[in-house]
Amino acid sequence: MTIASATRRLTAAGCVYAEEEASILAEAARTAAELDAMVARRAAGTPLEHVVGWTDFRGLRLTVGEGVFVPRPRSGFLVEEAASLTRCMSGQSRPVVVVDLCCGVGAIGAALAAEVPQVELHGVDIDPRAVACAEQNLRDVGGVVHQGDLFTALPRRLRRRIDVAVASPPYVPTEKIRLLPPEAREFEPPVALDGGADGVDLVRRIARDARRWLAPHGCLALEVGDTQVEAAAAVLEELGYPTRAVTSEEYGSAVVTGRRPH
Ligand SMILES: C[S@@+](CC[C@H](N)C(=O)[O-])C[C@H]1O[C@@H](n2cnc3c(N)ncnc32)[C@H](O)[C@@H]1O
Known part of the structure; x- marks a missing residue:
């Protein structure tokens, strides 16, 4: 051919x-x-990235195995927001501790580590296929990948030591999954897409548990769907996080950030 x-x-x-x-x-x-x-x-109909086994994300060539979530360019906005939070924390006597929760193949963490020097990077994902890809993609930047459920997968020594917890969690409302394009619906796993009834289930869990894991000055940066900005910001505000919500027309993406409540 x-x-x-x-x-x-x-x-x-x-x-x-x-x-x-x-x-x-x-x-x-x-x-x-x-x-x-x-x-x-x-x-x-198989996504191109699953056929060739890689994708380009912010100039990085990342391994993408069969059946895992394919990183989307719109998550570049989360990288930029998290990078500016991370840079604000550089200059300490130790590297900035960054955790990419729901890391998938590790795109967000890999880009952050490539764009901000002196980062100690951890990725977490519940799906062993995603973890296997993230291990490959984060190896060169010295990132460690943990398999399991959100913060419970992390070593206890990271408690109250995380400077920036970043996540692009599953945020499609359960009822809307059937409306996704077939490439997502048929080739990406439900665990990577389903954000519960209102799409904010994972945001709730992350924001609730992060209070025990963030350093005193630590921050959360979460990508959310464009219809969930208010709900996600309200979750963080109710838990006492000083909260900021930003959207980008360029990326077609929304991010909610919060500083650990005292
Ligand atoms: C929307 S994908 C995003 C992946 C990656 N952050 C990216 O942007 O390419 C969500 C990821 O969250 C993972 N995930 C879902 N529930 C999880 C949980 N309770 N703990 C850890 N990871 C989870 C899925 O396996 C999937 O890889």
């Missing part, structure tokens, strides 16, 4: 960026037969 015929097949399957995707698949395939098989999978 040639790039031109791959492009035609992807176009016929409805791929919007058929030509670009055909080139990526051609670069990834070692033989014409392999390209044929990859194009067939992509044409059948």
Whole structure:
């Protein structure tokens, strides 16, 4: 199969960026037969990142295994917000302790560690397939990945030592999952998408438990859906966090931040 015929097949399957995707698949395939098989999978709806096994996130090439959440460019806004919180805490006698909760393949933590020097990075995810990818993606920046449920997966020595806890948790309201594009609905696991009835379940749990894990000056930075900004900010405010909510048109994304309540 040639790039031109791959492009035609992807176009016929409805791929919007058929030509670009055909080139990526051609670069990834070692033989014409392999390209044929990859194009067939992509044409059948498998996300491009699952077919080639990687994605580009803020200039980093990250491993993305089958069946795990594919990092979205919109999370770049969370990286920028968390990076500015992290930079404010640099200059201590120790590295800034950053925890990427619900890290998936580790995109947010990897980008933060690449963009801010002197970070001690930990990732947490409940899904062993995501953890396996994050271990690969965070190895070069010295990040440690823990498998388990939110803060319970972390070593006790991090209690009251986390400077920045960052998360892009699952935030699709359960009822809305059926409305997602098939690439998400059929190829990403429900645990990566389902944020409970109002999409804010994980925000509630993270904000409640973070009070025991954040350092006295520590901060939370959470990506939320654009319809959940008020609800998520209210969760943090009710728990006593001085709270800030910001949205970005450029990224099409929203972030809620909070400083640990005293
Ligand atoms: C929306 S994805 C985001 C992944 C990553 N932060 C990113 O932006 O690419 C949510 C991730 O949260 C993980 N997750 C869901 N519930 C969790 C929990 N209770 N504890 C830890 N991780 C969880 C899922 O396995 C999934 O990888």
